[in-house]
Amino acid sequence: MTSAPAIELKGISKAFGPVQANKDISISVQPGTIHGIIGENGAGKSTLMSILYGFYKADAGEIYIKGQKAHITDSQAAIAAGIGMVFQHFKLVENFTVLENIVLGAEDGALLRPSLRKARKELRHLADEYELNVDPDTLIENLSVGHQQRVEILKALYRKADILILDEPTGVLTPAEADQLFRILDRLREEGKTIILITHKLREIMDTTDTVSVMRRGQMTATVKTAETDPEQLAELMVGRKVLLQVEKAPAQPAQTILEVENLSVTDDKGVERLKNVSLNIRAGEILGIAGVAGNGQSELMEVLGGMISGQGTVRLNGDALDLTGKHSDGRSRRARGIAHVPEDRQSEGLIMDFHAWENVAFGYHHDAKYQKNALFMDNAALRADTQAKMDKFDVRPPLPWLAAKNFSGGNQQKIVVAREIERNPDLLLIGQPTRGVDIGAIEFIHKQIIELRDQGKAILLVSVELDEIMSLSDRIAVMFDGEIMGERLPQDTNAQELGLLMAGVTASEGAA
Amino acid sequence: MAFLDLIQLFDTTIRLATPLLLACLAGLYSERAGIFDIGLEGKMLAAAFFSAAIAYSMGSVWMGLLAGIGISLALSAIHGLASITFRGNQLISGLAITMLAGGMTVLVAQSWFAQGGRTPSLTDDSRFTGIELPFAIGPSEAEAAGRPLSQLIAEAGPLQQIYSELISGHSILVYIAFALVPLTWWVLYATRFGLRLRAVGENPASVDTAGVSVVGLRYAAVMICGVLCGIAGAYLATALQAGFVKDMTAGRGYIALAALIFAKWRPWYALSATLLFGLFQALELRPDMIENVTGVAVQAQLLGALPYILTVVILAGFVGKAIPPRAGGQPYVKER
Amino acid sequence: MEKMPKWADVVLIPLISLILAAAISALVILGIGEDPIEAVKLMVQGALGSSNGWGYTLYYATNFMFTGLAVAVAFHASLFNIGGEGQAMLGGLGVALVCLFIPWPHWSIALIAASGAAALFGAAWALIPAYLQVRRGSHVVITTIMFNFIAFSLLNYVLVNQLRPPRAMDPASAKFPEATHLPSLHDILGTVGIEFSKHAPANISLLIAIAACVGVWALIWRTRFGFELRAFGKSESGARYAGISPFKITIVTMLISGGLAGMMAINNVMGESERLVLNAVEGAGFIGIAVSLMGRNHPFGVFLAAILFGFLYQGGAELALWTNIPRELIVVIQALVILFTGALDNMVRMPLERIFLALNTKKEG
């Protein structure tokens, strides 16, 4: 192929205040191909695409579209250049109809009615052509996530985009929905459209893309033909060194049952049942891993056990029932009972970003007797000393109790949370996404801590969307789909494929049938 | 209670509801675009003063109206600067603007006219007077007949009473205010601008990624708000009254805000809400009417507080739920 | 990495904002044909030049400490209490009832009871908006605005129909009995041999206000409740994780906030006018917002800002007395301070951050 590249980026740089999100990035993408971009959390993928889409302004660099230098000053210019983007977080107006969302910004004139009429016709046309069916008159808030994504794609197509950027489109989709998405993408590629696909999932990259670029810490580390690479190489490029996929650990020695969960259900404030009659138990000295696509009830399970939301059913800790709805159903009561909780979202839940590190080390445990000076006041000096000790032990860098949480890097923030929870010496540790957005060194460290806690005879409930992490840490694996436990497996008796099917809601029997 | 009494009560209601309606619609544009505005009161007050001051000094009420709109726009620009450009706290900005207007009007009025913070009374050309609609019994008929207008109307048939007393005889600004209701509805729901305006108040990122300027839309909304507050203020000082006195808005901006919540940010509901609150104000002036009808004397203080109490009740969700535009009050930040 | 050193945030930004507000105020004074330098001289002379001036300055400052603390406490829990005005009105009612209807043997006991009543009434008036926010989802900002108006109507009703003595014209209560009159600064300082103006209204409430500053500081930064309050204010989801009850924090914080605003009444109602007049609060509830913003929500900052505003108030009164500058000038200054420190904060902050960032990178480079 000798035609001009559909997209060419030269020397793109972008800083957000002190954070250098993109550093001198150059890539070129051929027309009619699917180009993958992978990279760790925070590598700068979304930023780069947002620059291409005119959402952010680059500090330096040039953009060429079909060989022509383009001045993409805002999204309008990007749309005019034929670029469409489906953001990681959808940009839809929840209480507008599908139709209104589609015409928004692409109206034909000052009056709405002709635009809407035209869009309705065009929409029917697009639906037929690409199998993108959605009811134009439904409100967005009444659509499933998968359908909302279709609206986003339709928005781009309606604007005649022939370059389509998708930012982590499958993170929120079921495997079936994801498969359908990839069929649509194939169709679009056949039409000659150029697609940029951002994802964390190596399988998707291998299956669908023609070429792939790897980003790390704001820089583009490599661009290769998909056919000429393999997942191991990509993973290595992504994190900058060989990944230790296997965690070293001794076999579990489970003892008495610590946690018993029977028929636990959670209904959210919209009345949707998020957790459906879940039953499980964990014994002392074992790690139960929960696998599943994000949004299938794992968060609710953690939250109800951690006392953040209420639920129905029975939960026993060391044989005594926990209060699930009443006065003692909050996080404080859970901690008092010996449950520690590393939440999935450390920035908005696990830490108060504006608090000093020493305040965060007391966060949740601020009623502990050892932190009190007297009946009235807290003992801040003791707290700071305690923090210093924890920071040294967990190798938090920099080891300064006075620093505000927001001024630590993600991995060190996570270490503070993990230190706080593990050092409490709980009977049960709930730990969600322990290594999300954490660098590889910290991952290893945190994994080691989890195993050590297990070996001290504690029960651990681990939730992670990283299948690798689940497989390598857990002593037993439960798979959740749509609020239910689809099945339990032992890591040594299963493989990613089987788990993947369960995660998609396909049970073994169905699979066989 | 006689029919005519009722008509007259409603007539008063219309006059008193007009500034509330204008301010309420002003707030509607701004808040629908996601900019909360508790500074309606201040903008009205500043506009009231400047419209009266300019109308007096130039002898033209239209110049006064323009001046009122102008000063209100200037305050809107400050609000826009604070809440859009500098992404500050919209509530604090609104509050500061109201205080600024409260202080500045008196300060300027005192140094300009030296009449203790008021403007001189406006005479005929420098104020809006009632418009007599065709076929209505108005002052000219009264003059011709040489009898008081009230008598002529009392003798007319009920339809003519409604027409002459209730519908005819208001100042042009009243008719403009009422015409603004369907206009606002149309703008909001039938035009491109309206779609974008509503979208920017719900999810500004959706507008931004659609290639439309969030800042531009929000400024436009804030400016429309300024224009309407300007008219509201000018109405107070040059139509309802003939001159400015200190603090003459007397909390109307806040009542309008209450009405806006009551109206769930919708134009037709805004009309009903402001008419209701206008009726409360009218009844406050006619305690005899309530007493005649209900047989109990209602405390004037209670009537005065009713709009606020009702708003709290509505806000508390005991009677229908008022959900504000989702992005309301939050500055749009795309880069931290 | 911090974008800016702490001292710049705590000292430099408010200072620049204040200078901007002062500069515009000076322009306003010039605009109405007066001399700003003369005006400042007169204000300083009138407010700080004599013990009488100080007495008034401190009297006003006492009011503002209470209302400023009220706003600041709520701010830490991310609640914006605009209802200080109404809460202080109700506090006044509490003080009046206690002073009028119970025969007190000594001012000290009366003061304790009146403080309690003031705090109770103010807190009660804040309770409803707080409850409606946590349980019914109505925003305290709007409800407290509404409650200011409702408080005014209520007070108006009570004063006109219940508390106004026969034959009196004012919507005001009768004078409180002698036994409830509080010692003024003159009396207090007299005991240690310091001459102080006899007539200035500053009174023992000042000491209570200062104690309240210390108390609020300890509450916010030294107690478990303060810890929870600040955590809740910074991150609601974090608070939910830690088992901090939003209901408890919101309700208790607003009670404290309303109570502090109500406590203002021991200064203006019990200490100064010694009767309850209709507009006793005179906007101090709103000034509390300016004071809190200016003082960066820290009790010590509130203390300093309250004195600054007390100075502005007394100085402004002097201006109105001896020049043609109306008292509304203070309202303008107050509005400008709120505008610059509160709403246009980023206008000052963004360029400063850029400067510090540039300095830092240079240092590192």
Next chain:
Amino acid sequence: DLGGKFDKSFNEAAFNGASRWAEETGGKFFEIELQSEAQREQALRRFAEAGANPVITTGFAFATPVEAVAGDYPDTKFVNIDGWLPEVPSNVQLVGFQEHEGSYLVGMMAAMASKSGTVGFIGGMDIPLIRHFGCGYAQGAKAVNPDITVITNMTGTTPAAWNDPVKGSELTKAQISQGADVVYAAAGGTGVGVLQTAADENILSIGVDSNQNHLHSGKVLTSMMKRVDVAVYNAMKDGEALETGGFTILGLAEEGVGVAMDEHNAALITDEMKAAVEEARAKIISGDLTVEAYYTNDSCPVHKF
């Protein structure tokens, strides 16, 4: 008082009295217009300390502060107009007016001028003083026409009622719709709105305190003048010689109250009116006719408020 210096009525009259004294004698006077409660005492003290003598205050709200301050400045004389105190300190003079007498006269004129048999009264703040005005007015009107309807409204219960022309205007319209064709405004700055609306709607109005006939020439029937200016002027003229320690009551006899007749209302006043008013005036002064004061037992014999 809080109505503002240029309310075209009460406060303005006081200011005019002071100005007249200043012009005539070349003396100097300090003045301040208050917006704040705590300031009342402060201002009194500052004036007293600055050597002002006498210190004159207008408005009943000053009575209490004057009482509080007076004791501290025994050498300064204080005057309060309209105030009432149970005990008058020795250096304080309280000036009161027989407003009901003047109001009686304008009530008579209103009744004579009314064609509809309904006259109106719009008061400012609802306080005994204003009812006192209204009561005299009603008595006068009923004296002329026993069947006359007198409609009364008060603007409010707070000091803001002195300064709310919008309400004044709406109340006027409400009274007009109830048939009133003469309205008497005893409402400070609010009266500006009353007179304005009356003129707009082509009915007659009656001003108060100052002579307000000129505000809408030919539309203001008359004004019930309360010679605050005279009281202020006299107090200033007397200076240190001012008698204190009691009440001064200024009635028709002392020319403290009266009706305004000038070129602006000449056309409206019939000879019959003039004669009736003169007669009543003479009778009241001579004591042949007593106008009941509202204060006597806090109610009005001919009207229910």
